[in-house]
Amino acid sequence: MATPYLEDDNGKYIASTQRPDGTWRKPRKVRDGYTPQEEVPVYENKFVKFFKVKSDLPPGMSAPESQEQKPPGDSDTAGLSKAAKRNMKRKEKRKQQQEDGDGDGDVDSVSDAVENVSISEDANEKTPTSTSNPPNPPDDSGASAERAKKLKNLKKKLRQAEDLQQKVDSGEIDEVTKDQKEKLSRVETLRDEILQLERES
16 A cells, blocks of 8 residues: 655655544655655565466476377376376276266275285284184174283283293293292193183183
């Protein structure tokens, strides 16, 4: 907003204005070439100016040249990763097969599903004291989740107690502490609890 200047015999001046509290400001003289503070352009350093005019293309490349350098048909896959390009090719194949009416679209969807399947190792196979019972199917109820958690903890304690027993038998541990004695004495009760929980589930 331009500040209104008034002129008289003494030169240009800014008229007196009223403050919010009701008092008046004095009129101010203005020299030739004066720019009020609110009209002074904001300073921008060279980096700010550079990023305002910077394009999204790599340095040295202009938009029309990039269109000419690309081979035909590759314009839509230029910025994609290998996996994304492979997925696009699969989609195009599916579309073509659906248009042809071959009915092989189901095979592609099944093969894609098989590729995305990951095989996880069963935790029971890793433990040396695993039982011959197959793992239980996952149940959504809270009681079975609690049972599974308790069973896992008991197996861990049993494994630790058996490792401790092996160390004592081999002579690695000379003196057994009070806590270690308690662990060793609980081996049979832990096995009984594990068997009971496995029967319940």
